[in-house]
Amino acid sequence: SAIGDGPYDVLHGQTLMVSVPGILGNDTDFDGDVLTLTVVDQPAHGSLTVNGDGSFSYTPSSNTFTGADSFTYKVNDGLIDSDIVTVTLSVSNYAPGASDDYFSTGKDQVLSDNILNNDYEMDSDPVAITVLTQPSHGMISIGTNGSLSYTPDSGFVGTDSFTYQLNDGLEDSNVATVTIDVYETSMPLMGSTLSEDNSTVERLTPAQLRSVVVAAIQRWEAAINNVEITQALWTVDFRIADLPGTQLGGTYVESGVVRIDVNGAGVGWFIDQTPLTDERIARTRVDDGSDRSRNPPVADGGTSCRRG
Structure with a gap:
């Protein structure tokens, strides 16, 4: 006996492929005979290929068709035909999606x-x-x-x-x-007028770059008055710790020499008021018809500090 199948869904413009056992999956023969399959009515809106093992393919005939389609078939066990049954097909469409x-x-x-x-x-x-x-x-x-x-x-x-x-x-x-x-694209410079046909690119030689770096390292400016720094260094305040306790009825006195080496090596910041020479970079410019003035980089003079 044959039993109807479906619905099978397919998108319009695409082909539906149904594998074994296909439409024979729910058909039976009580005697166990081999069944042969015969298509009775073809689908109205597509092409159909049915194989003897029940597998089939279906392609809608038009890219614009959506809706229901169907075909019919029967099986035979070598002696008797089954009833004619219907396989339903549903052809659908996915609407396009627009994003902002x-x-x-x-x-x-x-x-x-x-x-x-x-x-x-x-x-x-x-x-x-x-x-x-x-x-x-x-x-x-x-x-x-x-x-x-x-x-x-x-x-x-x-x-x-x-x-x-x-x-x-x-x-x-x-x-x-x-x-x-x-x-807005125009960004005017207030109080400035610049007219140039091309950009200017200046390059430093390795020697020029090295002199700029050395000058920058040596030139760490102190943000306080130099005279105040010098006066502070003139006054030294210290005390001697761990002295023996006083003797009953008198005062403990011991002579000795305390040496302060102001030039001795140590750890801390040392103030050097020696003026440093500014580093100036020589620049060569080719006149291409524009007029643009640039000043070479100058490290301003001031009190320098070094790490001891």
Whole structure:
């Protein structure tokens, strides 16, 4: 006996493949005879291939068809035909999906991008783009492949937007919004005028770079008055610890020499008031028609410190 099957689901434009045992999986023969399968009615909206083992393939005949389709078959055990049964098929479509887009461009500059880069179409169908609302502060041009060209109105700075929708020939997508930020590009320098045709790149030789580094290391400026530093060093205050206790009825006196070596090596910061020579870098410039003045790097004089 044969029992109907389905529904089998397939996307339009794609092929449904059903493996063994296929439509014979729920058919039986009480005698255990081998069954042969015969298709009685072909599907109305697609092509069908049925194999003797019950496996089959079905392809919708049109990329635009969605809905129900079916075919019928019967089995025979070598002596008697079964009843004719129906296999149902369901051809469906996934609507395309449109995602919001965010772009930016400078004032009076044309934006070029693509609005379909983040959209999707599960069936891989070609989609048509329909602009629902136009931008308020510019003009747009959209190609069939999603390419976008946006030209802001002259002098406009701010946010502009438009909306669009996709259609795959069967269904519309959701509505997506494209937001465009038009930013200011001119940043005037107050009180400065500079006119130059090309940029200037200056290079230091290894010797010049080394002299700059050495001068920078030696020149750690003290942020206090030099005279105050010198006066503080003239006065030394100290006490001798761990002296024996006083004797009853008298005062303990012991002579000795305390030596203070102001030039002795030690650990701490040492103040050196010797003026240092500024490092100056010679620069050669080729005049290419522009006029631009630059001062060479100069390390300002001051009190230096070194780590002892």
